[in-house]
Amino acid sequence: MNFNQFKKFFILFVSILFVSAILYVSYFYKNQKQKNYQSKKNLFDSLSFNFVQKLAYRGMEQFQKGLSEGNTQYKLIYEADSQLFIEFVTQGTLKTASSPLIQGTIDFISECLNRNIHLYINEKHMFSTSENLLKNCKESVLDLKIRNQDNVHFFVNYYNDTIGDGYCFFHALDNVLKNIIPNWQEKIFI
Incomplete structure (x- = not known):
């Protein structure tokens, strides 16, 4: 694997990792928000x-x-x-x-x-x-x-x-x- 291929692979890997982190944080935030504002009905x-x-x-x-x-x-x-x-x-x-x-x-x-x-x-x-x-x-x-x-x-x-x-x-x-x-x-x- 040459340097350009490694660079492309690294950018792709970091991009996937970044998107995954954003999805995880948004999912976690949404769930936390729902837990924090849990309605009396859910309680x-x-x-x-x-x-x-x-x-x-x-x-x-x-x-x-x-x-x-x-x-x-x-x-x-x-x-x-x-x-x-x-x-x-x-x-x-x-x-x-x-x-x-x-x-x-x-x-x-x-x-x-x-x-x-x-x-x-x-x-x-x-x-x-x-x-x-x-x-x-x-x-x-x-x-x-x-x-x-x-x-x-x-x-x-x-x-x-x-x-x-x-x-x-x-x-x-x-x-x-x-x-x-x-x-x-x-x-x-x-």
Whole structure:
């Protein structure tokens, strides 16, 4: 191989290497950008979120939707309990369920099951499906009864029948619904 052939081969090799580097960097940058700006939907779909965390997330989404649509009931609840829970829900570090999250979750489940829900906490009627959500649904109402102690821990019958992981409301709700509708989890989109 003479010098001119070597020079051409070297230029071709460097050109291919340069183009490959550009393609790699652009691919890497694109993937990094997608990871950095990962949507909440992608976060929600991650395998690290279990069922109750996903249920909390859907309840948060429902509440945000109702609030942005001007739902009067949601506005009143939000004014009374404007505790910031969005960050805790999206990070999977919820401490307990707040009123906006409970209402959003009740409405989300109501919509999925196409049934109105009345939620009783410590034998007192506390939450119901929002008035405007299922206007045409006249089917039977689901009466869900759970308990709460110290405004922190939710459970069904006994204090320790739900996990105290910050998602106890959702565990209790899941257990109560399983007793009424055994395959209820399959009927909702999570």
